[in-house]
Amino acid sequence: MTSYALFLGCTIPARQPHYEASARKALTRLGIGLVDLDNMTCCAPPPLQSIDMETSLAIAAHNICLAEEADLDIVTLCTGCFESLAMANNLLKENSKLKARVNKILSNAGEEFKGTKEVKHYLKVLMDDVGLERLKKSVVKDLSSLKVASFSGCHLLRPSALLKFDDPERPHIFDDLIEALGAKSIWYRNKLKCCGGLLRGYADDVALAIARDKIVNTTKAGADCIVTLCPFCFLTLDLGQMLIKSAYKEEYNIPVIHYAELLSLALGIDPKELALDFHKIRLDKVLSKIT
Amino acid sequence: MEHKKEQKTSATSFSDEIRSQLGGETITLCYQCGTCASSCPVAKTTERYNPRDIIRLSLLGEKQEVLSGGAIWLCSSCYNCQERCPQKVEIADVIYALRNIAIKEGHIPNIYSEFATGLMNEGRIVPTSKFVEKKRPEYGLPPLRPAGLDAMKKILAATGFDKIQWKKEGTP
Ligand code: SF4
Ligand code: SF4
Numbered sequence: 001m002t003s004y005a006l007f008l009g010c011t012i013p014a015r016q017p018h019y020e021a022s023a024r025k026a027l028t029r030l031g032i033g034l035v036d037l038d039n040m041t042c043c044a045p046p047p048l049q050s051i052d053m054e055t056s057l058a059i060a061a062h063n064i065c066l067a068e069e070a071d072l073d074i075v076t077l078c079t080g081c082f083e084s085l086a087m088a089n090n091l092l093k094e095n096s097k098l099k100a101r102v103n104k105i106l107s108n109a110g111e112e113f114k115g116t117k118e119v120k121h122y123l124k125v126l127m128d129d130v131g132l133e134r135l136k137k138s139v140v141k142d143l144s145s146l147k148v149a150s151f152s153g154c155h156l157l158r159p160s161a162l163l164k165f166d167d168p169e170r171p172h173i174f175d176d177l178i179e180a181l182g183a184k185s186i187w188y189r190n191k192l193k194c195c196g197g198l199l200r201g202y203a204d205d206v207a208l209a210i211a212r213d214k215i216v217n218t219t220k221a222g223a224d225c226i227v228t229l230c231p232f233c234f235l236t237l238d239l240g241q242m243l244i245k246s247a248y249k250e251e252y253n254i255p256v257i258h259y260a261e262l263l264s265l266a267l268g269i270d271p272k273e274l275a276l277d278f279h280k281i282r283l284d285k286v287l288s289k290i291t
Numbered sequence: 292m293e294h295k296k297e298q299k300t301s302a303t304s305f306s307d308e309i310r311s312q313l314g315g316e317t318i319t320l321c322y323q324c325g326t327c328a329s330s331c332p333v334a335k336t337t338e339r340y341n342p343r344d345i346i347r348l349s350l351l352g353e354k355q356e357v358l359s360g361g362a363i364w365l366c367s368s369c370y371n372c373q374e375r376c377p378q379k380v381e382i383a384d385v386i387y388a389l390r391n392i393a394i395k396e397g398h399i400p401n402i403y404s405e406f407a408t409g410l411m412n413e414g415r416i417v418p419t420s421k422f423v424e425k426k427r428p429e430y431g432l433p434p435l436r437p438a439g440l441d442a443m444k445k446i447l448a449a450t451g452f453d454k455i456q457w458k459k460e461g462t463p
Binding site: 008015025040041050059066106196 | 336373414420423
């Protein structure tokens with residue numbers, strides 16, 4: 001069994017226990033070991049990079065140091081955490097000057113970034129340690145009538161030079177993993193476009209207009225649901241539909257579901273164990289198509 | 292003549308300042324083709340934002356307009372432009388560099404002050420919820436591990452972050 005240090009980040013434990021529960025249960029069932037380490041902190045995502053990039057790199061490196069000490073690679077659920085940590089990890093591995101600069105900061109906390117570990121998004125773990133074939137064989141439910149609009153979020157793919165996850169313009173890994181569950185991953189307009197989530201709190205009107213575009217395009221394409229990987233994208237599109245309803249007087253009610261939840265359901269995990277009440281848009285339409 | 296020379300000096304000094312910031316190194320490679328603006332989801336949505344204009348104004352040395360005009364905070368960090376720039380300008384990273392400079396000069400949007408405060412107090416920018424935390428066992432989740440506040444505080448002191456975070460928008 002391969003084990004990883006599970007990096008939860010801030011948003012998932014604070015607001016999305018449905019994501020955490022589904023991810024833990026599905027990954028464990030597929031034979032992935034998850035280790036909870038003490039003293040992880042915020043991943044230092046874009047809002048902190050915006051304040052001070054040097055501090056952000058040091059905080060990201062602090063989290064990676066903890067995994068290095070435990071001799072484990074990191075797995076993240078949140079796409080934002082993946083970006084922050086993988087970007088810092090790869091940047092510091094490639095740039096010895098920057099690494100020395102960050103290590104000077106870390107020495108104040110008695111830590112040293114060595115660059116010996118990987119940061120992986122859980123989709124990569126599924127690809128590497130389970131594989132599409134075994135995943136297909138583990139599915140016990142029929143999802144063949146489910147049409148999904150996949151939305152990976154920007155930071156699974158970009159900046160591709162540092163994240164090296166998939167082709168940034170024609171990605172396929174996420175869709176392959178959806179189809180391995182038996183569901184159909186459909187095309188929709190502007191699929192790779194941002195959801196605007198990071199602008200919430202600074203320019204809510206702009207953020208909502210961008211989110212609405214995603215909701216309109218996935219609805220027009222006839223999707224039964226939107227499948228996400230990132231807690232921010234989830235919030236932007238799920239709670240976002242409530243905000244769209246009051247700002248635009250438009251009602252879409254398209255369910256938004258994390259891939260880990262869809263995976264759990266496909267593996268036959270009881271929906272009652274998945275804290276699905278935390279969804280603003282009800283999942284009935286999706287659940288009725290999983291038989 | 293005198294006037295022109297002065298302008299050139301301020302332009303060079305601002306682009307030098309940006310280039311010396313982490314992420315800002317590639318700004319001078321820009322040849323203003325506009326690929327970034329046409330790839331940008333925010334520029335497509337609002338006239339308040341255009342990444343090419345931000346780069347142009349920065350290279351012209353319009354420091355005050357760039358740092359206090361508010362536009363730099365409208366980038367959603369999606370990196371679409373950066374993937375496509377024919378000159379390999381790391382545009383999203385340049386925007387980060389501009390934000391870093393703006394913050395050092397006291398232009399901090401309130402929401403960013405809140406993030407910084409959350410980080411200082413809890414080690415997380417999204418504070419934990421007592422309600423959700425209590426329910427964890429119900430969902431079969433193990434107790435939440437403590438955040439490494441000790442290490443965090445030492446890091447924030449070493450970079451000087453703990454000194455910038457209290458400034459709020461518009462106040463010195
Ligand atoms: S795409 Fe690159 S070269 Fe073209 S305007 Fe934008 S930053 Fe400049
Ligand atoms: S990273 Fe910023 S400037 Fe570039 S396309 Fe995205 S929102 Fe626009």
